[in-house]
Amino acid sequence: VASLAARGEPKKDVLLGGLLLPGFDEQSCVSRYQSVYYRKNMTRPPSPHLLRRLRQQEALQRRCGPGTEPYRRASERLRSGQNAGDDFVATVDGCGYLVLISYRGLGNRILAITSAFLYAMLTGRVLLLDPGKTMADLFCEPFQATSWMLPGDFPLEHFRDLGEDAPESYGNVAVNRSGSVAGLRFVYAHLDHAATPANRLLYCDDHRQFLHRVQWVILRTDSYIAPGIFLNPAYKEELDMMFPNKDAVFYLLSRYLLHPTNDVWGMVTRFYHSYLKNADERLGVQIRVFDGDEPFQHILDQILACTSQERLLPGVVVSGHGGGVAPPPIARSKAVLTTGLNSWYHDSIRDMYWRSPSATGEVVSVHQPSHELHQHFFRSTHDMKALAEMYLLSLTDKIVTSGWSTFGYVGAGLGGLTPYIMIKPENHTVPNPPCVRAMSMEPCDHGPPYFECTKKEIDKIIDTGNLVPHVRSCEDVPWGRKLA
Ligand code: GDP
Numbered sequence: 001v002a003s004l005a006a007r008g009e010p011k012k013d014v015l016l017g018g019l020l021l022p023g024f025d026e027q028s029c030v031s032r033y034q035s036v037y038y039r040k041n042m043t044r045p046p047s048p049h050l051l052r053r054l055r056q057q058e059a060l061q062r063r064c065g066p067g068t069e070p071y072r073r074a075s076e077r078l079r080s081g082q083n084a085g086d087d088f089v090a091t092v093d094g095c096g097y098l099v100l101i102s103y104r105g106l107g108n109r110i111l112a113i114t115s116a117f118l119y120a121m122l123t124g125r126v127l128l129l130d131p132g133k134t135m136a137d138l139f140c141e142p143f144q145a146t147s148w149m150l151p152g153d154f155p156l157e158h159f160r161d162l163g164e165d166a167p168e169s170y171g172n173v174a175v176n177r178s179g180s181v182a183g184l185r186f187v188y189a190h191l192d193h194a195a196t197p198a199n200r201l202l203y204c205d206d207h208r209q210f211l212h213r214v215q216w217v218i219l220r221t222d223s224y225i226a227p228g229i230f231l232n233p234a235y236k237e238e239l240d241m242m243f244p245n246k247d248a249v250f251y252l253l254s255r256y257l258l259h260p261t262n263d264v265w266g267m268v269t270r271f272y273h274s275y276l277k278n279a280d281e282r283l284g285v286q287i288r289v290f291d292g293d294e295p296f297q298h299i300l301d302q303i304l305a306c307t308s309q310e311r312l313l314p315g316v317v318v319s320g321h322g323g324g325v326a327p328p329p330i331a332r333s334k335a336v337l338t339t340g341l342n343s344w345y346h347d348s349i350r351d352m353y354w355r356s357p358s359a360t361g362e363v364v365s366v367h368q369p370s371h372e373l374h375q376h377f378f379r380s381t382h383d384m385k386a387l388a389e390m391y392l393l394s395l396t397d398k399i400v401t402s403g404w405s406t407f408g409y410v411g412a413g414l415g416g417l418t419p420y421i422m423i424k425p426e427n428h429t430v431p432n433p434p435c436v437r438a439m440s441m442e443p444c445d446h447g448p449p450y451f452e453c454t455k456k457e458i459d460k461i462i463d464t465g466n467l468v469p470h471v472r473s474c475e476d477v478p479w480g481r482k483l484a
Helices: 002-006 027-037 048-064 069-080 106-123 170-176 197-204 226-230 233-242 246-257 262-276 297-309 344-355 380-394 406-415
Strands: 096-100 125-129 187-190 216-220 281-286 333-339 363-367 398-402 420-422 435-437 471-473 481-483
Touching (some): 027 262, 048 069, 048 106, 048 125, 096 106, 106 246, 170 197, 226 246, 262 333, 262 363, 262 380, 281 297, 281 406, 333 380
Parallel strands (some): 096 216, 187 216, 281 333, 281 398, 333 363
Antiparallel strands (some): 420 435, 471 481
16 A cells, blocks of 8 residues: 555545454455555445444454354354254353355355345354355455354364255244254255245244244355345344445445455456556456357357447447548547456457457457356366456446356446346347346345245245335346345
8 A cells, every 4th residue: 555655646545434444464465455546436435334233243253253262162062962942142152153155156155255244244143154165265354353264173064065955944944843943053044046935934034033043054045145135124224224325235245345365466456557557448348158158159249239339339440441441549548358258259359449440549458367268166266367357347437247147246246337237148149138237236136035024925926026115126137136
C-alpha cells in the first residue's frame, strides 16, 4: 500500500467503510489492502447493523474456533456421541458449528462459502470450511487470531461421503423423526441444487424447531443459498437491518470474506498491469460452454450478437478486398478480457480486429489469461488460475457472462457489475435475444425452495418468485431465485 501511495495514487479507504478490520499483517495477505486500488469505489456501503453483526461473528469465531477449549470439548462430544441431541445453547460454552463441505467447481464453492457464512451469522454458528485440496492456496484467513479452516483432526472422518439418505439428514429428521434429534451427534444439511423437497425444508428452519438443539451442522451445498434464506420469514427483520440494499449481499460479504492469497493476487495484478490498466475502457467476456469443451460457432455468434446489440464492442469494416479502410482513429482504446476453457473464441475475436479496422476507430485489444481446455478437480494451480480470472473479470467496467455459470456470477458479483447474461443456447442456435441485462449483480440460487415457509407443503410447487419483494426468478435459470 505504501508503494502505491508513493506512486502518487490518492489514498483510499482500504478498510471499506469499516467492513474490514485493521491490524492484520499486511505482507501476509496484500490483496486485503491493495484491492481497493484496483476496484471502483464501493457503490453499496455496509450498514451499521451489518458491521455490528460481523464484529459479533468475529468474536464468536475466536471464542469457539479451532484451538480453543470450547472447540476441544465440542469435537470430543461429536466424537463420543455423548450428550447427543442435548440443547447446545444450554451448555456452558454456547458454541455451535456449521461445517461446509467443499465440492464442485470453484464458482460453486465461492457461492457456497459466502452464503453459508450468512447462514452461520444468522444462526449464531462458527463457520468452518472443509479445506479440500486447494482452499488454503486460494484464500487468506478472513478472521484474526483464529482459523476458519476445519482442523485435520476433525472427528467425523467420512463427513464428505454424507448423502441425503443419511439418518442425520435434515429431511429425515424433519419428516421421519418429526424433528427429534435424540441420539444424533449432528444434523446433515443437504442443500445441493438437486436436493429433495424434504431436505430443502432447511431453508424454512426458523431455528426454534430443532436445529438449535444440535451443536454440529454439516452443510453440503453447491449453491448460493442466500435468496432461499430471504424467503424465510424468521430472518426477515434481521436481514432487512443487515442489508437495506438487497442487491448487495454477495457484493458486501464477498469483499469481507474473500481475499486471494499473495500468489493469486500476483497473478491478478501482473495481468492487470500488462493488459488492462491503460485502456480507456475494459470489457469482460466470460465464456462458459456446457455442451462440450470444443469450439462452437453458435457460441461465437452469440457473443458477437450480444456485444453488438448492447453496443459493448464496435463492429468491423470489411471491404471486398481483404480489409477495409480505417476510419480516422479516435484515440480510444478498449481492452477486452475473455475467460474460458477454450482459446478459440478469444483468438477469433482478436483476429477479427486485427484483420479489419473497427467501425468506430476504437483500438480494440483482446486478452485471455489461460485456456485450460478441461475442468479439473483438486489441482491448486488450476483453481488459482480460475480464481485470478474471476477477480480480473471483477475489475472490468462492463461484463458479459454466460448464463447458468457460477464462475460468471462470481466475476460479476465481486465487481459490483450488473452483467449482460448470455442465455444458454438450445439446439446449437443463438437465442433471441442473445443476452439480457440482469436485474441485479446478485448470483442466482439454482436450488431454492418452491414451497411457502409458513405452509411447508413440500409436494405443492408454488412460484416463490412472487412471494416477497426482492426475491425474483433468475434471468437465465427460470426456477432459480435471486435477490434484486
Ligand atoms: P460453473 O461450472 O460455470 O458454474 O463454474 P465453476 O467455477 O463452479 O466450475 C467450473 C470450473 O471449470 C472452474 O472452477 C474452473 O476449474 C474451470 N473453468 C471454467 N471456466 C474457466 C475459465 O474461464 N478459466 C479457468 N481458468 N477455468 C475455468
